[in-house]
Amino acid sequence: MNGLSSSRNKAATAGEPGLVAGFLRSRAFWPVLVLLLILMANAFISPGFFEVTIVDGHLFGSLVDVVHRGAPTALVAVGMAVVIGTRGIDLSVGAIIAICGAVMAVLTRDTGFSPAVIMLAVMGTGALCGLWNGVLVAFLGIQPIIATLILMVAGRGIAQMITDGQIVTFHSAFFEALGAGHFAYIPVRVEVALAAVLLLALLLRRTALGLFVEAVGGNAAASRLAGIEARGITVFAYVISGLCAALAGIIIAADIRGADANNAGLWLELDAILSVVIGGASLMGGRFYIGLTVIGALTIQSLTTGILVSGLPPQYNLIVKAAAVLVVLLLQAPRSRALLRARLGGLFGGKRHV
Amino acid sequence: MLNKTLAGLVLGAGVAFACAQASALTIGFSQIGSESGWRTSETASIKAEAEKRGIDLKFSDAQQKQENQIKALRSFIAQGVDGILLAPVVETGWDQVLKEAKDAKIPVVLVDRGVAADPSLYLTKVASDFAEEGSLAASWLAAHTNGKCDIVELQGTVGSSAAIDRKKGFEAVVSNFPNMKIIRSQSGDFTRAGGKEVMESFLKAENGGKSICALYAHNDDMALGAIQAIKEAGLKPGKDITIISIDGVPDIFKAMADGETNATIELNPHLGGPSFDAINAAKEGKEVPKWIKANGPLYLPDTAAAEYAKRTAK
Structure with a gap:
């Protein structure tokens, strides 16, 4: 954000507590605003969207969904x-999910x-996939897009080879709890993902690693x-991505109690x-921001869940999602925001001079 | 008495001999691949049927690629086979190679899917009628619920012929019953994860699932995902919500034996018999219809355990 726009923001919120002004100027403002807007839109279209009840000892509602x-999307992201x-970029995460x-x-099915x-x-498998990408890059x-494209294409083949082309189902109380269980009213997978994200944030931001990246x-x-070992840091980044995809792969397979090599994590990289x-x-x-x-991941999921709950005919799902994403990205782009501000500035221009 | 038996034996031997004579054929089979359990059992069934009839079956796995299938067809034509079975991976782009087969006077039978080409270029299509499957599902549901039911529908991949026709056939029957209606319909992309996620949203949108009488899923995998979603919402699948789906994959029989789903309509994988019959009929100069419908039966819980045992006994 340039100096001019932040001073305008300051002018617009003059007199309010510094915390709010600080938030308005922070880079968290637009992503959080967009998420809230989408949630509000969902609640407007489907009145029960914010309703959360307790069913069978856990929270139940669209927000929980x-x-x-x-x-898993947040983990991979x-x-x-x-x-x-x-x-760099890692196109292979969907395939790593399928392999893992x-x-x-x-x-689980064949061994004790x-x-x-x-x-x-499984985490080792994910790390190995990341290592492969990292070494190539x-x-x-x-180039990262080509290097990870290799595993993106080959990975589903590897997964199909492992499963023999079938959906392999399994029974394991541990993984069923991980995929669909609840602890203290909250889905276990959410807690696991949250713990992993926090761990990663600590690792990157409480040490110099994030700065190196x-x-x-x-x-x-x-x-x-x-004096930074650039190649080592690059490999580290892909291994982290592989590990995150592996954990997401575990959650996704545990969710349906089966590994679907053709469809698990399909297009999740996008x-x-x-x-x-x-x-x-x-x-x-x-630059990158974990929180x-x-x-961002929750924004996309709110869109998806909102569309599913709304009762929209399925042939419009993708177009509505694409239009919403376009609006989100336009809201975030500095140039379109400057344009918007110029228009609004024209509207409120008189007031400011008073 | 003895005479009769003897006569029977001679007759039987004669018939068997005639059969062997009539079907000492070489037939090429271009299969899409082995991407699903259903396709694997289709391949196995056609191979077994060929072996039973003494047909020399030349099998080619295209690994999901049309160019491999076209290559295989050209190689079958070059070998001068008596007939070709083709499970086309896509609908378009077959005119040229089908014309080559026709010029070589080799009949081509399309199995389980159709192509967008002039019908004169192929002998016949042996496949299920998806619309009839949908109608059968709706008829069963109407009978099961006395024609009074609020239904949610899990559609297949948007635009796929299976999704379009299974929806159309189902709606056609439901529209005859004023107290039956489809209250929600959304695509679960034919996958377990898709079925589960969409069912979760149906349950949220419909009063925690209390206003849903039945679920109609365009395939078993989506139904299996939905069963988990229903359980996690604190309801009993198969009891609180009646479930009917299509395909007949082994896992759905297990779920049915456990009382978690109510019915499935098999997508018939045994297409070898009618296909070979059609080629034989063509050889004898008989007229063959352009679409030989090979619909599978409806299965209910009473036979589910036995069917599951049969399908997993390999």
Whole structure:
């Protein structure tokens, strides 16, 4: 935000407490406003949207669905945010979800390993996928979009190979609780995702790692000269993304108690990238915001859930979603915002002079 | 007595001999791939039927690619096979290769899907009628609920022929009953996750599911996802909400045996028999209809456990 616009914001909110003014000027303002607007629109179209009741000892309602369904998207999106921070992109997260779901389902069905061991094996698989991407990008110098495209295409094939092309169903009390269970009224998957996101935020923002990621994304050569192991940081980012996708893959497979290699996480990479962008990050790298990325993921999920609850005929789902996303992105783009402000400024111009 | 038995034996042997003679054919089969359990069992069924009839079946797996299927068809034509079975991966782009087969006087039977080409280019299509499946589902539901029911519908992928016709056939029957209506209809993309997510939203939008009498799902996978959503909303699937779906995948029989769903209509994978019959009929110069309907039966809970055992015993 440039100096001019922030001074205007200040003028508009003069006299209000500093906290509100600070929020209005902060980069969190637009993403949070957009999420609230979409939720309000949902409540307007479907009056019961904000209704939350308790059914069978857990919270039940459309708002709960938003966080429940949004948890895996948010997980994948924060991993994506780290990669985008290094000026990269990870198209393979959907495929990693399919692979990890397949590994988990087959291990649970065919072996007697304890859930903890299986979790470890699946997270290892995700890390390995991320390592593959990271090495292609950092050490072989392949452009990220191409490097991760390889696993995006091949990954579903690998998952189909693991599951033999079938939907592998399994029964495990542990994973069923993880996918669809509740603890203290709240879905377990939401708590797990939240814990993972917090852990990641602590790791990146309480150490210098986050700064290194942004330095590498801003200017890899300069960061190397400044003594940052740029290639190592790049690999680290893809491994984080792989780990996040693995955890999302576990949740998605646990949710339906089965691994669907063809459909699990299909197109989720695009929702993840969109979440990062709605969260205010630049695809040119150099900055990323974990909390706002989660807001971005919840925004997309509120749209999806809102459309489903509204009773809109399904052939309009995608067009309505696309139109809403367009409006969201326009609201966030500095140029269209400046235009909007100029128009509104014309309207309120008289008042300001008084 | 002895004479009769002897005569029977001779007759039987004669018939068997004639059959073997008539069907000592070489037939090429271009399959889409093995992307679903249904397609795997279709392939297995056609192979088994060919073996039973002594047909030399040349099988080609296209791995979801039309160019592989066209290549396979050209190779079948070059080998001079007696007939070709084609499960087309897409509807368009078949005119040229079908014309080549026609010029070589090789009959082509389309199995389980149609193509957008001049019907004179192929012998016949052996496939289920999706609209009839939808009508059968609605008829069963009407009988089961005495023609009084508020229904939610999980549609397949928007624009797919299965989704369009299963919806159309269902609506056609429902419209005959003034007290039956479809209160919500949304696409679950034929997947378990899609079915579960959409069913969750139906339950929220319809008073926690209390105003839903029945669920009609365009395929079993969506129904299986929806069953979980219904359970998580504190209702009993199959009791509080009646469920009918289409396809007949093994897992739906398990759910039915557990009392969690009420009926499924099988999408018949046994298309080998009618296809080979059609080729034989064409060889004998008989007229063959352009669409041989091979609809599967409706299954109810009473046989579900046995059907599940049968389908998972491989």
